[in-house]
Amino acid sequence: MELGIGIGWRPEISDEVEALAGIDWVEAVAENLCADHLPDSLVRLRERGVRVVPHGVALGLGGADRPDPVRLASLAARVELLGAPLVTEHIAFVRAGGPLTASPRLEAGHLLPVPRTWDALDVLCENVRIAQDSLPVPLALENIAALITWPDEELTEGQFLAELVERTGVRLLIDVANLHTNHVNLGQDPAKALDELPVEAIAYVHVAGGVERNGVWHDTHAHPVTAPVLQVLAELRSRVDPPGVLLERDDAFPPAAELAGELDAIRATLRRAAPPADPRPSPRDTAHDGDGDRDGNGGGDGDRAPAAAVPAGTRDRTAVAQTALLSALVAGTPAPEGFDHRRLRVQSRALAAKRADVVAKVAPELPEILGDGYRAAFLAYAGSRPMSGGYRRDALDFAEHVLIAGGPADPVARRRLTYWWQDWSGSRPPRRTTRLVRAARAALVRK
Numbered sequence: 327m328e329l330g331i332g333i334g335w336r337p338e339i340s341d342e343v344e345a346l347a348g349i350d351w352v353e354a355v356a357e358n359l360c361a362d363h364l365p366d367s368l369v370r371l372r373e374r375g376v377r378v379v380p381h382g383v384a385l386g387l388g389g390a391d392r393p394d395p396v397r398l399a400s401l402a403a404r405v406e407l408l409g410a411p412l413v414t415e416h417i418a419f420v421r422a423g424g425p426l427t428a429s430p431r432l433e434a435g436h437l438l439p440v441p442r443t444w445d446a447l448d449v450l451c452e453n454v455r456i457a458q459d460s461l462p463v464p465l466a467l468e469n470i471a472a473l474i475t476w477p478d479e480e481l482t483e484g485q486f487l488a489e490l491v492e493r494t495g496v497r498l499l500i501d502v503a504n505l506h507t508n509h510v511n512l513g514q515d516p517a518k519a520l521d522e523l524p525v526e527a528i529a530y531v532h533v534a535g536g537v538e539r540n541g542v543w544h545d546t547h548a549h550p551v552t553a554p555v556l557q558v559l560a561e562l563r564s565r566v567d568p569p570g571v572l573l574e575r576d577d578a579f580p581p582a583a584e585l586a587g588e589l590d591a592i593r594a595t596l597r598r599a600a601p602p603a604d605p606r607p608s609p610r611d612t613a614h615d616g617d618g619d620r621d622g623n624g625g626g627d628g629d630r631a632p633a634a635a636v637p638a639g640t641r642d643r644t645a646v647a648q649t650a651l652l653s654a655l656v657a658g659t660p661a662p663e664g665f666d667h668r669r670l671r672v673q674s675r676a677l678a679a680k681r682a683d684v685v686a687k688v689a690p691e692l693p694e695i696l697g698d699g700y701r702a703a704f705l706a707y708a709g710s711r712p713m714s715g716g717y718r719r720d721a722l723d724f725a726e727h728v729l730i731a732g733g734p735a736d737p738v739a740r741r742r743l744t745y746w747w748q749d750w751s752g753s754r755p756p757r758r759t760t761r762l763v764r765a766a767r768a769a770l771v772r773k
Contacts, residue, residue: 329570388440390645426645441476477664484522530570
């Protein structure tokens with residue numbers, strides 16, 4: 327399936343994306359789209375023939391639980407709405423706890439690495455098969471960036487991905503920035519990973535920016551693409567001609583000219599790294615097109631290895647291990663044996679900071695009401711109260727926590743926070759009329 331050069335579509339840069347020259351396709355975060363209608367910008371792009379690929383972040387296919395049928399149905403609905411040729415997700419877990427461990431459900435609010443063990447692989451493969459059977463188009467899975475690694479891993483990243491493809495026929499979304507991140511943070515060789523993984527299974531490639539702080543690479547998607555990341559892209563291109571390459575940017579959006587410059591750098595890297603005569607098979611030569619392939623693996627039932635049941639107890643063991651790690655990261659429980667305690671602290675702080683940032687975007691009234699004290703108050707709250715639902719629930723729980731504790735100290739701010747909590751604590755976000763009433767009431771309170 328030929329995609330070409332693309333860019334991540336985000337509402338903040340929708341106008342810039344529409345104006346960029348040479349964009350063949352875009353990728354949109356699936357959970358940020360409504361299931362029954364598209365933003366006008368995506369409608370216009372589709373009318374121009376620009377393909378839109380939904381990119382999921384919430385399934386948690388690497389988790390111990392089987393995929394949530396409601397989440398799968400929601401993702402499938404967005405695929406249908408977009409008329410997408412494929413859908414992508416991550417090799418990660420995002421929640422833990424619950425019935426398998428008889429413990430409270432914990433949400434990471436972030437993509438966390440699965441252990442590269444045979445147990446974890448068995449669980450992941452069964453979850454992938456369930457997802458494939460529920461989605462109307464082929465599924466591709468992305469390797470993730472990590473700050474931490476699991477002890478006693480049995481497979482390298484390349485071996486793990488190769489075995490996953492062999493068992494399920496799933497396609498791969500290779501993020502070269504994540505390979506660079508894991509090189510800096512975990513000492514993993516990107517070239518070795520590329521040598522071991524089945525490059526013919528690549529559906530497309532991600533390129534993104536990040537920043538190094540105190541010897542740790544942070545995959546921020548908010549900084550320019552660096553030369554080392556482009557070098558990993560060149561390494562990949564020297565092995566295979568990927569069907570698509572996409573620039574990701576999620577925050578601190580630069581002017582359109584800078585986005586265009588990064589896209590030009592990607593194109594130039596691909597041209598320079600292309601071998602004079604590539605004897606290796608290209609994914610577009612060896613794989614089925616995938617359009618309309620209900621199987622979801624890009625090549626029909628014949629591409630899957632025979633299904634094998636997950637051995638008894640495997641999901642339970644995986645659940646206990648993942649819950650222990652996530653609890654240490656978000657609830658302050660003791661670190662599981664074998665983990666690097668310093669790296670766990672870095673990851674824990676990063677998760678709390680991300681929660682604060684996302685809640686500020688989901689509910690911008692909170693930092694407005696609390697002012698300079700918002701971030702410190704939220705980080706103190708997050709340190710003892712793990713996220714158990716989505717970010718909207720997190721925002722409501724935080725506001726309730728502040729109010730119960732007697733804050734804010736300013737009576738006007740306290741009234742504003744009380745009104746906000748009352749308006750937003752219903753089953754659905756307030757409609758336009760309610761928002762207007764709230765805004766008028768807030769204006770009166772400030773007088």
